[in-house]
Amino acid sequence: MAxxxxxxxxxxxxxxxxxxxxxxxxxxATEAPAGVISLGSARDVDRAVAAARRAFDAFAxxxxxxxxxxxxxxxxxxxxxxxxxANAIREEMGAPASLxxxxxxxxxxxxxxxxxxxxxxxxxxxxxxxxxxxLEPVGVCALITPWNWPMNQVAAKVVPALAAGCTMVxxxxxxxxxxxxxxxxxxxxAGVPAGVFNLVNGTGPEVxxxxxxxxxxxxxxxxxxxxxxxxxxxxAAATVKRVHQELGGKSPSVVLEDADLERAVQGTVRHVLExxxxxxxAPTRLLVPAAxxxxxxxLARKTAEALTVxxxxxxxxxxxxxxxxIQFERVQSYIAKGISEGAKLVTGGTGRPPGLQKGYFVRPxxxxxxxxxxxxxxxxxxxxxxAILPYRDEEDAVRIxxxxxxGLHAYVWSGDLAHANRIxxxxxxxxxxxxxxxxxxxxxxxxxxxxxxxxEWGEYGLRDFLEVKAVIGAEAxx
Numbered sequence: 232m233a234x235x236x237x238x239x240x241x242x243x244x245x246x247x248x249x250x251x252x253x254x255x256x257x258x259x260a261t262e263a264p265a266g267v268i269s270l271g272s273a274r275d276v277d278r279a280v281a282a283a284r285r286a287f288d289a290f291a292x293x294x295x296x297x298x299x300x301x302x303x304x305x306x307x308x309x310x311x312x313x314x315x316x317a318n319a320i321r322e323e324m325g326a327p328a329s330l331x332x333x334x335x336x337x338x339x340x341x342x343x344x345x346x347x348x349x350x351x352x353x354x355x356x357x358x359x360x361x362x363x364x365x366l367e368p369v370g371v372c373a374l375i376t377p378w379n380w381p382m383n384q385v386a387a388k389v390v391p392a393l394a395a396g397c398t399m400v401x402x403x404x405x406x407x408x409x410x411x412x413x414x415x416x417x418x419x420x421a422g423v424p425a426g427v428f429n430l431v432n433g434t435g436p437e438v439x440x441x442x443x444x445x446x447x448x449x450x451x452x453x454x455x456x457x458x459x460x461x462x463x464x465x466x467a468a469a470t471v472k473r474v475h476q477e478l479g480g481k482s483p484s485v486v487l488e489d490a491d492l493e494r495a496v497q498g499t500v501r502h503v504l505e506x507x508x509x510x511x512x513a514p515t516r517l518l519v520p521a522a523x524x525x526x527x528x529x530l531a532r533k534t535a536e537a538l539t540v541x542x543x544x545x546x547x548x549x550x551x552x553x554x555x556x557i558q559f560e561r562v563q564s565y566i567a568k569g570i571s572e573g574a575k576l577v578t579g580g581t582g583r584p585p586g587l588q589k590g591y592f593v594r595p596x597x598x599x600x601x602x603x604x605x606x607x608x609x610x611x612x613x614x615x616x617x618a619i620l621p622y623r624d625e626e627d628a629v630r631i632x633x634x635x636x637x638g639l640h641a642y643v644w645s646g647d648l649a650h651a652n653r654i655x656x657x658x659x660x661x662x663x664x665x666x667x668x669x670x671x672x673x674x675x676x677x678x679x680x681x682x683x684x685x686x687e688w689g690e691y692g693l694r695d696f697l698e699v700k701a702v703i704g705a706e707a708x709x
Contacts, residue, residue, distance in 0.1 A: 233322065234266025236412040239275055239432065242282035243425025249274040254405055254432075259325040259552040259591045260543050266322075268408045271433035273441040276400065279429040280447045283371045283398035286426025291368045291396045298394055299350040304421040305393075306343040312417050313340075316382060319409040324378050325551040325591070327543045330506065335382060338672075339414070342386035342688070345672035346394050349690055355697075363705040366697040368396035369473060370449030373442035375435070375463070377455045378407035378554050379509040379613075384454045384477075385411055387676070387687040389418075389428065392452075395696035400429045400448075402438050406554050435459060443467045450475060450696070456611070457637075457681045475695050476683035477511070477676070479611040480639030483632035484514035485654060487625065487645040490666075492523060495644035496530040498667045500617060504538055504550050504595050508562075508615040511682075512640035512662070516601075516608055518628050521621035528599045531619060532578045535595040540584045552591040553614060559591035562614030566596055569607040574598040574618070603631050611637070629657050638679030640664070661686070 237253065238245040248269045258265040309316075317336040320326050326335050355366045372392050376384035385403060392399050403411035415430045431438055435455075443451050443466040450473040453463045457478040464474045484499040486492060496517065503513045519527040538549040553559045566581050579596025593614050601608050601618040608618050622628040632641060641660040645651035648665065655663040661678040675691035677683055685695045 234319070234409045234412075236408060236432070237267065237269045239269070239271060239279070240415045240419070240428070240430040241275075241279045242429070243419070246278075248272070249278075256323055256406065256408060257555065258322055259554050262589050262591070266409060268405065268432045270405065271431040271438045273437070275431045275433070276438055276441040276445060279400040279431050280371060280442075280445050282426040282429055283400055284447050286424060287368075287371055287398045290398055290424060290427050293396060295350055295353070295355060298396060299347055301421065301423065302343055302347050302350070302390065302393060305418060305423070306340065306347065308417045308421045309339055309343060312413055316410050316413050319413055320381055320407070321543050323407045323409050324381065324554045325543050326506065327548040327551045328546055329548075330551075331543070335380065338380070339382040339386045341672040342383075342390045345689060346390045346693070349673070349693065350394055353690065353693065358706055361704055361706045363702040365700045365702065366694070367700055369696055369698050370397060371447060372397045372399040372696065373445070373448045373451040374399055374401045375439050375442065375451065375453045375455070376401070376403050376411070378404035379506065379511070381407040381410045382414070385414055387692065388452050388454075389414075391687070391693045391696050393423070393427070394693055397450075397696050398427045400431060400442060402431055402433060402442060405432060405434060408432050439463065440466055444469065446470055448472055453477075460683065475685040477685075477687055478639075478678065478681060478683040479637055480511045480513070480678065480682050481516060481609070481611055481635045481637045482512055482514045482640040482642065482660070483516045483518055483635075483658070484642040485518045485628050485632055485644065485658070486520070486527070487628070487643065487650060487654065488520050489646040489650060490644035491646065492519070492526060493530055494667070496527050497534045499642065500531050500534040500597070501538070503617045504535065504615045507551055507553055507593070509554065509558075509613050511611070514640070514642045515612065515617055517617055517619045518622050518631055519619060521623060524599065524619070524621045527619055528575075528577050528597070531597045531599075531617060535578050535597050535617075538595060540592055540595065541587065550595060550615060553593055554591070556591060558613065559593065562593050562612055562616065565607060565610070565612045565614065566616060569598050569601075569605065569616070569618070572605045572607070574605060574607060575600040577619070579616075603634050609635070625654065629654065633659050636681045639682035640678070642667075
């Protein structure tokens, strides 16, 4: 086994768990062990939270310039360990080499660099008449992250927490712990003060619940499923701590009549399949004019079938496996459900792709003539499955796009940018991307409705780790 991280990082040191409990991490492409970690308990959480609490007062008093310099050091060390992080992501969650070495590892640099830039100008104080408003760190934060974009989720929480002056305990997913362990080594080498950052591995019901309930934790930031997020909020409510959530999605990709259909369909299909469908913002509902449904089906089929599914180590691979057997079986059941409910199977289906006898690989699947009340249109599948829904007119398209309990992301395609903007304004989602525009690390990420509350990335992500204090009479009257 390549990776062994049996210890936790608490108070600036790697320490043994209170009670040894090993967990074997499986490489999802081979179904062989990739390494081993220890699963923690509430007693390990107590140690980590106590360390974060002891470190808080001193770290909260550091200046913006000091924290910016610390993030610059972290960024420099991260770049040195870049390939190690990319390799770990490929081994632990099956991301193809091109994705692991590109977006998956690269987004860690993006978060760090964007926050370094933001701290050049961000103001933590302002004057209002004779009063002073200050933005102060919220306190000790519990950070609970999933496996699907391991570096994105870790960096999207740790970086703004550090920038704000918070201390923290991170619980990464037990299915993708190795990149988080290397991240921890990066922070240690960069000189993050003891107790400011702590890491405890474990399961959600054990370690996650203990963090959410802990009386000495001031904020819990959670990324994961909507079901798990509601449980975190319920547990946290007893101590009235801040709850920050980035949850599920069922994002529409609305192709308007005047759009370049080929570009829109190809862009949507590739986005869905990029991370084997394991992205909360994936545009898994493709809305097209009813008159062009057959054309859209053929474009989607060709695009999906042209992508190579297989060994993540191969540079030719575009689609890797799902993260675990549990996830594999879950997605298989959704595909079977789509067939049984009468959706048209354009390509893919149940079972592994031809030639792959092991690994949690799923056939890239496209359904068409899907109605928005079908299970595959309502629930987040988190696999390489696209549903194509026909619409009658733009009013119908907007209605279908908004007819979902989620509101994380939406996509609109049009040959007229003003037209795309008009439709985009009517869609209830935290982010709307027009015509495949590239992402921006300074723009907030988060959703409406059951997709969560609060925002990550950039200035809005930083503000969610800050409290507002009003000091009345602090200034002389003008």
